[in-house]
Amino acid sequence: MKPSETNHCKPNKKDALGASAKQKGGTALSFTQKIQNKAPAIFTCLLLLAILVGLDQWTKWAIVKNIPLDGTLVVVPGFFELTYVRNYGAAFSSFAGIGMWFFYILTIGAIVVMVYAFFKTKDSKMEFALALILAGAIGNLIDRLFFGYVRDFFRFYIFGAPFAVFNIADVCITLGFILLLFVMLYDDWKERKAAQNG
Secondary structure, three states: OOHHHHHHHOOOHHHHHHHHHHHHHHHHHHHHHHHHHHHHHHHHHHHHHHHHHHHHHHHHHHHHHHOOOOOEEEEEOOOEEEEEEEEOOOHHHOOOOOOHHHHHHHHHHHHHHHHHHHHHOOOHHHHHHHHHHHHHHHHHHHHHHHHOOEEEEEEEEEOOEEOOOEOHHHHHHHHHHHHHHHHHHHHHHHHHHHHHHO
16 A cells, blocks of 8 residues: 555544534524523523512512411302411421421422423423423422421312412412423324324
């Protein structure tokens, strides 16, 4: 083999580095493009978060200012009342007594998962559901970080029996999970129907 042929066969380090840089640049461009494409959804989500978290915190503040701890304001006798209680557990006063660090880790983990899912999905209904859950999780996390408990105040009576006291954040989480489940079931039904028709 001629020397020139041998040199031609050797991998060129500069070319390899250039190809690697192009690959990285392409990946970065792809990520940037994804963010740009997602910008309207991100803006809508942030706006929704600001409104819902703000409403959650304002209603909690208003209740604390106007109703004493364990006090009650009857709105509809035998059906609906406002009562200020401190919740040391999860939503609807569940898992009380486990410890605040458990809820910190659980909530932050849930927020990370929700944000990841938000950026992965292209379904606007799924984005809305995830935004609702995020708003509720953030609203109650703020309470836990600043007070060590969650301020609850909505109380309903179902057939005369009192339901667990809850707040706006709990409503957001519940509605978000219901919508999320509905979207997942609907998408699954569409896939099965498409498979049958195909």
